[in-house]
Amino acid sequence: MMKKVTVNKKGAVYTIDLTKIEGDGAFPCPKCGVIISPDDESDEVYEIVDTIVEGTELAELVLQCKKCGSTIRLVGFLQQGEI
Numbered sequence: 001m002m003k004k005v006t007v008n009k010k011g012a013v014y015t016i017d018l019t020k021i022e023g024d025g026a027f028p029c030p031k032c033g034v035i036i037s038p039d040d041e042s043d044e045v046y047e048i049v050d051t052i053v054e055g056t057e058l059a060e061l062v063l064q065c066k067k068c069g070s071t072i073r074l075v076g077f078l079q080q081g082e083i
């Protein structure tokens with residue numbers, strides 16, 4: 001059996017690299033396809049479960065999709081602004 005994603009007790013963990021997302025930073029959930037937008041602060045689609053900071057910079061955001069329960073790690077914050 002091939003493992004393509006890391007699995008924890010709650011379910012799959014997916015990693016999204018923000019540097020590879022075009023537009024306003026919204027992306028579809030890798031599992032269920034619901035659109036997750038960083039600007040959506042309603043907590044209806046996803047919730048932020050962890051925030052990882054390196055120094056004073058946001059390094060990683062860990063979200064949980066409320067539709068399918070997947071854990072999604074958002075990485076790539078530190079590379080932004082160097083275009």
Ligand SMILES: [Zn+2]
Pocket residue numbers: 029030031032033034065066067068069070
């Ligand atoms: Zn989902």
